[in-house]
Amino acid sequence: MNNQIVVIKNLKREFRMGAETVRALNDVSFVINAGEFVTIMGSSGSGKTTMLNILGCLDRPSSGEYILDGVQVSKLSKSELAVLRNNKIGFVFQSYNLLPRTSAIENVELPMLYNKKYSAKERREKALTALAAVKLSQRVNHLPNQMSGGQQQRVAIARALVNDPVMILADEATGNLDTRTSYEIMMLMQELNTDHGKTIVFVTHEPDIALFSKRTITLKDGKLLKDEINNHVQSARKMLESLPALDESLNVKS
Amino acid sequence: MTLTNLLRIAWRAINRNRMRTLLTMLGIIIGVAAVIAMTAIGEGSKQSIQTQIAGMGSNMIVIRPSSNVTAGARLDNSTVQSLTEQDVIALQKEAQFLNGVSGSVSARGQAINGANNWTTSMQGVSPVYMQIRGWPLTDGNVFTDQDMALANKVCLIGQTVLKNLFPNADYAIGKTIRFKNIPFRIIGVLSAKGENTFGQDQDDVILAPETTVMKRISPTTYYQTIFASAVDENSTDKAANEIENIMRDSHKLKKGTDDDFTVRTQAELINSLSSTSQILTILLTVIAGISLLVGGIGIMNIMYVSVTERTKEIGLRMSIGARGIDILLQFLIESVLISITGGIIGVLLGLIATQLVTYFIHWPTLVTHFSVVVSFLVCFITGVFFGYYPALKASRLDPIEALHYE
Numbered sequence: 074m075n076n077q078i079v080v081i082k083n084l085k086r087e088f089r090m091g092a093e094t095v096r097a098l099n100d101v102s103f104v105i106n107a108g109e110f111v112t113i114m115g116s117s118g119s120g121k122t123t124m125l126n127i128l129g130c131l132d133r134p135s136s137g138e139y140i141l142d143g144v145q146v147s148k149l150s151k152s153e154l155a156v157l158r159n160n161k162i163g164f165v166f167q168s169y170n171l172l173p174r175t176s177a178i179e180n181v182e183l184p185m186l187y188n189k190k191y192s193a194k195e196r197r198e199k200a201l202t203a204l205a206a207v208k209l210s211q212r213v214n215h216l217p218n219q220m221s222g223g224q225q226q227r228v229a230i231a232r233a234l235v236n237d238p239v240m241i242l243a244d245e246a247t248g249n250l251d252t253r254t255s256y257e258i259m260m261l262m263q264e265l266n267t268d269h270g271k272t273i274v275f276v277t278h279e280p281d282i283a284l285f286s287k288r289t290i291t292l293k294d295g296k297l298l299k300d301e302i303n304n305h306v307q308s309a310r311k312m313l314e315s316l317p318a319l320d321e322s323l324n325v326k327s
Numbered sequence: 328m329t330l331t332n333l334l335r336i337a338w339r340a341i342n343r344n345r346m347r348t349l350l351t352m353l354g355i356i357i358g359v360a361a362v363i364a365m366t367a368i369g370e371g372s373k374q375s376i377q378t379q380i381a382g383m384g385s386n387m388i389v390i391r392p393s394s395n396v397t398a399g400a401r402l403d404n405s406t407v408q409s410l411t412e413q414d415v416i417a418l419q420k421e422a423q424f425l426n427g428v429s430g431s432v433s434a435r436g437q438a439i440n441g442a443n444n445w446t447t448s449m450q451g452v453s454p455v456y457m458q459i460r461g462w463p464l465t466d467g468n469v470f471t472d473q474d475m476a477l478a479n480k481v482c483l484i485g486q487t488v489l490k491n492l493f494p495n496a497d498y499a500i501g502k503t504i505r506f507k508n509i510p511f512r513i514i515g516v517l518s519a520k521g522e523n524t525f526g527q528d529q530d531d532v533i534l535a536p537e538t539t540v541m542k543r544i545s546p547t548t549y550y551q552t553i554f555a556s557a558v559d560e561n562s563t564d565k566a567a568n569e570i571e572n573i574m575r576d577s578h579k580l581k582k583g584t585d586d587d588f589t590v591r592t593q594a595e596l597i598n599s600l601s602s603t604s605q606i607l608t609i610l611l612t613v614i615a616g617i618s619l620l621v622g623g624i625g626i627m628n629i630m631y632v633s634v635t636e637r638t639k640e641i642g643l644r645m646s647i648g649a650r651g652i653d654i655l656l657q658f659l660i661e662s663v664l665i666s667i668t669g670g671i672i673g674v675l676l677g678l679i680a681t682q683l684v685t686y687f688i689h690w691p692t693l694v695t696h697f698s699v700v701v702s703f704l705v706c707f708i709t710g711v712f713f714g715y716y717p718a719l720k721a722s723r724l725d726p727i728e729a730l731h732y733e
């Protein structure tokens with residue numbers, strides 16, 4: 074079977090700003106296989122978010138090829154892209170992007186509302202399973218403003234998981250969180266990757282976060298600078314345990 | 328996206344801003360309530376006018392004097408004297424579409440029965456008048472041709488006169504009352520007729536032979552009115568034409584001169600009265616329509632605000648797989664839900680207002696299914712029409728830009 078989730082060839086993305094052309098991505102090629110945990114690194118403005126938007130079918134390349142799970146993305150219409158996102162992609166954002174005044178479970182059910190194959194009962198069951206996977210079974214009916222930042226991000230991860238996507242994309246998913254909570258999120262990501270076999274692409278500019286992944290792609294000025302396998306993957310669980318014990322209250326960041 | 332899910336999302340969004348939604352609905356609520364109440368009042372008065380006129384005898388034709396310019400200066404209609412006994416005789420002889428003609432004169436004065444007195448009017452008519460008006464007696468008999476010929480001092484009294492002259496409900500037939508100091512023997516009592524379209528009490532009248540009134544009460548040789556009835560309802564127009572020709576002959580009017588009389592059928596009266604109430608209905612409906620328009624613009628405005636406020640939400644929905652059409656439907660259904668809910672509240676309010684009008688002001692009202700159905704339809708269309716552009720704007724947002732909207 075096809076093991077290649079992402080195939081990118083000579084990918085370019087240019088933005089026209091009046092007379093100027095910004096080359097956000099310039100001739101990037103790589104392949105991501107099923108079950109990989111990849112971080113995309115690079116300084117600010119190097120094109121990480123642009124890369125992730127294209128991988129997530131939110132944006133289309135100016136030129137080059139992108140095949141997602143065997144589908145030629147560049148030929149699809151806007152509606153087809155939406156369906157593809159629904160079926161194959163799970164997004165996790167820096168600012169969580171949960172619907173306000175909407176309970177955790179309803180937030181997690183959201184992607185399934187746009188997929189006719191799930192009944193109301195199935196939606197609820199799958200949402201509960203996803204919430205259990207991110208260890209939030211106790212917070213099913215909580216509203217976003219009743220949860221800590223880390224918990225909100227875990228709801229967002231459950232939402233990304235719930236549609237059984239082929240790939241989870243995270244853009245600075247730990248950017249708003251403190252060190253301890255970041256490690257908790259990374260621990261969850263590692264579990265999803267190793268225990269559930271999820272393919273994960275994680276954008277970050279923090280080198281210590283990249284240490285938790287198996288592979289790091291580094292961009293610079295829209296070009297692929299490095300693409301390295303990490304032979305010393307750190308365990309987020311161990312890092313978490315090595316942190317000095319803290320008051321439980323510090324763990325909860327509003 | 329299924330319809331139930333869309334409805335659920337829309338309902339949740341509306342619930343989140345209850346006060347704002349209610350204020351938005353207000354235009355629609357007032358508009359619909361106004362439509363329901365106004366058409367109910369309009370329809371009610373139209374119906375009651377029609378039944379009243381039908382009660383007056385729908386075959387009836389009324390001839391009144393009017394000024395014409397051949398006489399030199401145009402005179403006020405009420406002072407024109409042109410209807411004579413010759414006219415009545417000519418009509419009786421020549422008309423084919425008429426089965427009854429009666430002249431009529433009336434005079435105001437005081438009627439006295441012992442210690443009771445009552446100011447009323449006495450109308451001089453011929454016996455056929457009762458048939459023309461479709462006005463049966465409750466008691467006694469109509470005066471005869473002989474009474475007419477001899478100008479006998481006999482009379483028929485209406486219910487109001489009966490009540491006021493005989494407050495103790497004495498038996499009135501055979502009693503003698505005085506009108507303008509002249510004694511009249513009561514030979515019959517008229518049945519109750521109620522108010523006419525103009526709010527006049529038709530039972531406040533004494534009927535006597537026209538000869539008696541024209542000789543003894545207010546001496547004149549002219550009628551104020553001639554009443555006639557067509558042979559049947561369908562021939563009133565033909566009868567009216569015929570009357571005009573006969574009357575012109577009788578008055579020896581030359582070709583090209585105006586009539587010195589007017590002929591009006593009940594059908595015309597119904598039409599003219601219904602048309603005034605129809606104009607009123609149209610006017611009120613236009614006002615209601617304008618308030619619906621204002622309500623619709625209110626919805627459009629709030630939907631634009633809602634789309635802008637929820638740009639980030641739209642971006643998120645798109646990123647997890649909502650298509651443009653899903654977003655379009657979401658906002659469209661939200662605006663339709665607002666307008667339809669406003670419509671339901673408006674209809675209920677309109678029904679309550681209608682009941683209050685009937686209860687307190689005693690105006691006749693009639694709520695038609697048509698007005699309710701049309702109100703709902705208009706609400707639906709308003710919701711779709713004014714919700715469409717904001718929804719389209721939402722559906723065309725770029726997911727990346729929407730996600731990063733602050």
Ligand SMILES: Nc1ncnc2c1ncn2[C@@H]1O[C@H](COP(=O)(O)OP(=O)(O)OP(=O)(O)O)[C@@H](O)[C@H]1O
Pocket residue numbers: 088089090095096097115116117118119120121122123124278
């Ligand atoms: N919509 C756009 N229009 C014009 N230029 C853009 C647009 N989006 C991104 N760019 C440009 O493309 C380049 C790459 O941007 P991108 O957001 O991918 O960087 P990044 O690596 O995610 O940076 P950061 O770490 O700050 O998030 C930048 O120079 C940016 O200015």
Ligand SMILES: [Mg+2]
Pocket residue numbers: 121122123
């Ligand atoms: Mg970025």
